[in-house]
Amino acid sequence: SQTIHQWPATLVQPVGSPLSLECTVEGTSNPNLYWYRQAAGRGLQLLFYSVGIGQISSEVPQNLSASRPQDRQFILSSKKLLLSDSGFYLCAANRGLISMDEQYFGPGTRLTVT
Amino acid sequence: QKEVEQNSGPLSVPEGAIASLNCTYSDRGSQSFFWYRQYSGKSPELIMFIYSNGDKEDGRFTAQLNKASQYVSLLIRDSQPSDSATYLCAVGGYNNNDMRFGAGTRLTVKP
Numbered sequence: 001s002q003t004i005h006q007w008p009a010t011l012v013q014p015v016g017s018p019l020s021l022e023c024t025v026e027g028t029s030n031p032n033l034y035w036y037r038q039a040a041g042r043g044l045q046l047l048f049y050s051v052g053i054g055q056i057s058s059e060v061p062q063n064l065s066a067s068r069p070q071d072r073q074f075i076l077s078s079k080k081l082l083l084s085d086s087g088f089y090l091c092a093a094n095r096g097l098i099s100m101d102e103q104y105f106g107p108g109t110r111l112t113v114t
Numbered sequence: 115q116k117e118v119e120q121n122s123g124p125l126s127v128p129e130g131a132i133a134s135l136n137c138t139y140s141d142r143g144s145q146s147f148f149w150y151r152q153y154s155g156k157s158p159e160l161i162m163f164i165y166s167n168g169d170k171e172d173g174r175f176t177a178q179l180n181k182a183s184q185y186v187s188l189l190i191r192d193s194q195p196s197d198s199a200t201y202l203c204a205v206g207g208y209n210n211n212d213m214r215f216g217a218g219t220r221l222t223v224k225p
Contacts (some may be wrong), residue, residue: 032211043202043217044116044158057211090157099208100146100165105157 002027004106008092012112019078021109023091026072027046033074034092034103035066042088050074051096086113116141118205119214129225133190137203137216140184145185147179147186148204151197152218162188193223 003026013019018068025031034049036044046059048066056066063082067075089109094101116196117140127133135149148167150158164170164177176189186205190197198218206213 034211036215041217044215046213049211051211100206100225102148102160102163103213104160108157110155 002031002104003030004092004093004104005028006089006106006109008109009107010110013081013112015083016080019076019081019085019111021076021089021111023071023074023076023106025093028095030071030096031093032096033068035074035076035090036090037083038090040087048076080097081113083113116205116214118203118214118216120203120219121218122221124222125219126222126224127193129193129195131193133193133197133221133223135188135190135201135203135204135221137186137205138184139161139205139214140185141205141207142184143207144204144205145208146213147177147205148213149188150202150204151175152202154199172197190221193224194201197221198223
């Protein structure tokens with residue numbers, strides 16, 4: 001079974017500061033990787049997904065970016081945070097070669113932009 | 115826009131009762147359906163998935179799918195206070211990157 005690690009667990013950052021969130025996956029090769037954001041009391045918004053190293057697809061235009069430097073590593077970044085970037089950031093993964101596969105989530109990073 | 119709709123609740127049931135959670139979706143081409151449980155402050159955890167019309171049972175949980183009505187539900191039998199959480203419905207297409215989540219229904223099970 002796969003295990004997803006995320007860090008940091010919580011983060012408080014001022015507006016205009018940079019951001020780097022990291023996600024790593026154990027227990028599966030060639031996973032599909034996903035970044036979601038969940039605002040308070042809201043559903044999950046898909047931000048980015050990746051089907052392989054260096055392959056990133058963006059779902060919504062924003063000041064965030066993602067990178068996948070290794071097969072099991074996914075990074076979410078921003079050069080300048082906005083207040084609206086506050087939320088619960090979740091990394092998810094599923095098996096890349098299996099269609100309609102369920103997604104499993106990491107523990108999340110709670111980001112507060114002040 | 116592919117929509118997944120859930121009643122936000124809160125849904126309150128007494129301990130031992132059956133909790134019924136509902137979800138509708140707009141994309142008729144949807145192929146895969148998932149229920150996740152999310153405790154406050156935690157990440158979602160997968161409870162069940164269902165791909166075919168009908169019922170699928172796993173312990174106290176039963177997922178029901180009706181593709182003609184574009185409706186999926188989750189029944190929780192013998193509800194326990196530990197079942198109190200937000201339940202997220204997720205609907206996907208054939209491709210893994212095509213999953214959409216509802217906003218969730220908050221369930222409270224009262225002792």
